[in-house]
Amino acid sequence: MAESASDRFARWRLQDLLLRHSGLRIMPNSGDDLLLAGDLPFRATGPDGRTVEDCYAIEIRVQSTFPRGIPTVRETGGRIAPAFHKLEGDLLCLGARTEIQIQLATAPTLLGFVDRLVIPYLFGHSYHEAHGVMPFGELEHGRDGLLQYFASLFRAPSRAAARVFVHLTSLRRRVANKEPCPCGSHRRLGRCHNRQVNRLRKLLGRSWFRGEFNAIATDE
Ligand SMILES: [Zn+2]
Incomplete structure (x- = not known):
């Protein structure tokens, strides 16, 4: 029998995500995807010990194939320039695909996805705004x-x-x-x-x- 949406959400630990990041909401969506949107405030510290506190408006689209399928993330507040690490269609480029797979294989939940991939990306952007460089260095194309x-x-x-x-x-x-x-x-x-x-x-x-x-x- 196919897995129901509520079983899937339990496996993805959706509730944990919504509790931990209470600015995010489930948005109405006609298809099979889970659409989450809202504010994501965070506080993070880089390898140099400098801390960033910031908040972005984001939208996350999760396909039913998660965690094999990688959710797509968009920043909806207009802060992140198209020339900053982005993919086609204005989607955030969260890192090398092997790194994304490693993080999702290690923590195959929505909270894992947001905490290990989305927040580090946003932290990188804020850090870059403040200091002109990326906190963890930068990959070539x-x-x-x-x-x-x-x-x-x-x-x-x-x-x-x-x-x-x-x-x-x-x-x-x-x-x-x-x-x-x-x-x-x-x-x-x-x-x-x-x-x-x-x-x-x-x-x-x-x-x-x-x-x-x-x-x-x-x-x-
Ligand atoms: Zn060796």
């Missing part, structure tokens, strides 16, 4: 940005090493463990950074990383 992201995810010594880490995560564990570890230790992966690779392979699956490897392996 396209393939370079992906390689840069994977280098930090795997704490790889170079982008070339990051690419090998992604490839190893797309392979079966037993096969990958026999390969040299990309960190440069001259040990096999199975005797070096295997835990890090195993954790990500288990979290998102080999095929996810195969797709990402194809995205970063293509020549421009």
Whole structure:
């Protein structure tokens, strides 16, 4: 039997979200999507210890495929310029897709989505307004940005090493463990950074990383 909307909302912990962020409301919506809108006030501290307190008017559209499907978020108060990290259709670009998948796989609830992805994005915007730079640094666009992201995810010594880490995560564990570890230790992966690779392979699956490897392996 198909899951009812109320079962789905319970699984997504919708009530937790509405309690924690009481400015958000469920909006009338004709389709199957859950539409949430309202004010999202927050207080967050960056890696440099500087705190930002701010509030944005936002709209979140959640498809029934959540958490596999990523909700779309729009800022409706007109504060965030189109040139700031956005996707097509004025949607907020919440981060590298692997990072979004990692956060959603770790906390597959609406509260997890808002607290781990939406608020950090809004915090980044406010911080950028105040200080002219992004609090966590900034990713380049396209393939370079992906390689840069994977280098930090795997704490790889170079982008070339990051690419090998992604490839190893797309392979079966037993096969990958026999390969040299990309960190440069001259040990096999199975005797070096295997835990890090195993954790990500288990979290998102080999095929996810195969797709990402194809995205970063293509020549421009
Ligand atoms: Zn290693």
